[in-house]
Amino acid sequence: MAVQSPTASAVRGTGRTRERADRRGRPRFAHWIFAGPAAVLFVVFFAYPLGASFYQSFTSTENGRTAWVGLDQYARMFQDPSFLDSMVNTGIILIVQVPLMIALALILAVLLNQSWLRFRGTWRTVYFLPAVTTLVAYAVVFQVLLKTDGGLVNQIAGALGLSPVDWLNDPTWARTSLIGSMTWRWAGYNAVILLAGLQSIGREQHEAAALDGAGTVTTYTKVIFPQLRPVLLFCVITSTIGTLQLFDENYTLTRGGPDDATLTPVLYLYKVGFQQMDFGYAAAIAWVVVAVIAVISFLQFRFFGRERER
């Protein structure tokens, strides 16, 4: 893009004597001083491993020999009960946890946006705090809270006359615990994002809707939420991607057990790749995760983004 023109060199002549410069007087390669280091890092630590992983997903390594196996690794997944379990678990979390959490976050955001509520900043901080815990630390805390014998949650349940629950060792309850702890950590986080979205919608909109005779509920469903759509979409997509990539929480809380009830594709690929050293298969699983993320994000984008023009 550095087009040399006579006027440019004249200007340059009066200023500094720099060998190569474009017409604005900046050195020709200055942009690479700034963008270069990151670009090199992207090539070495992103583009190369990305290509390598794609290639690997078509290979199999046995006894130190790597052979091309075509689509075998991908075909393997459909007969692998652990992989199928991990997909089902992810589906359950997606269907239950994401809507539950987004709904909670939306309610919280609306409540925290009420002008009559005092100490709104404090409330926001209180609800946001769970998002500030170290991922592993919060999983550890829930492990202790949910301990079957004498864990705080079971003690409270006992005080209320309920029988103790085997939170982390029963498949259904283990999923419930995972969903509960994820909701605890991320609901406030999403609420803060949605709250900022609500605040960018002016007060006038509420007043205008009220003047037109709309009640509070109608104002929100007909006027406010449609405008919140892009922010909601952001929350839904990032939460979906987070769920599809779930690892830290279930690895720490349950190691994927009991009986693979909380196994997720990423935890499974970690086990396959780094405990069984089956690199080709792990790479194939990773690419299936990428494909699923791409498809679901695209669908959500279409589905949620569609009505914006109306």
Place this chain on the structure above:
Amino acid sequence: MSTPTETTRRGHRGRIAPVRLGRWLIRLGLLLGGVLSLIPFLWMAIAATHRTGDLFHSPPPLLPGGELLHNLERLQDSVGFGRVMLNSLGVAVVHTFLSSLLSAMCGYGLAKFRFRGRGVLLGVVLGTMMIPLQVLLVPLFQMMASLGWVNTYQAVIIPFLANSFGILLMRQGFLDFPDELLESARIDGSGELRTFYRVVLPCVRPQLGALVIFTFMTQWNSFIWPLLMLNTEDKYTVPIALNTLTGLSHVDYSGLMLGSLLATLPLLLVFLLFQRQFVAGLLGGALKG
């Protein structure tokens, strides 16, 4: 004269009462939710000051006990937690510094220069945001192994220095920077790097602050990659050490809770001090796109 006002007032009150009740119910709901939000923190703090055996007795301890120092001692003996905290701090600080600097530089390059390959680079930056890190794990692991970098901090830090979120956030900040100012700095004979450091960077302090805080917190939490890279206790970062403690056959729960508390405290501190910047960083992706 006073009758109409009275009737309107009464009518007003009649409408207000349910609204008031509703507001109090909302306050009550918020309070309950807030308690649920905070209980794990409180329990973490209380449990860190009791013996493991006392945590699971009925009734559970509700006030701080006197075992904090003993727990700290055991935590230090089991994984050398003091060292672990310093490791985490060191890795997070170095990573945050380098990564933020790189993001600022690359964001500036993309915002203020037009050059061949700019579109491609921008595409790559956007693309990395969509590709989950897990795809890269196996080849990166093999790469680190062949470089002999396994169990070193450069392996933890370097591969993830180029941060696309940061680059886009900074680029957004630089886009508004007036070109005329750059021109006049160049006419004054200021070098490109000097201009960047002295003139441009101070103007994007809010975005830079948000990025620094966000990067620090992300790196402090970072789990799967350090878990793969670091395999001796003296190199562990906080999440890896906590994970090791949960995997022991005889889990020291109060030590673990103290460890979790110590792991969370720096984040809480950073968050409470820089809440505004933190939320700004969070929203960088949501509102500006």
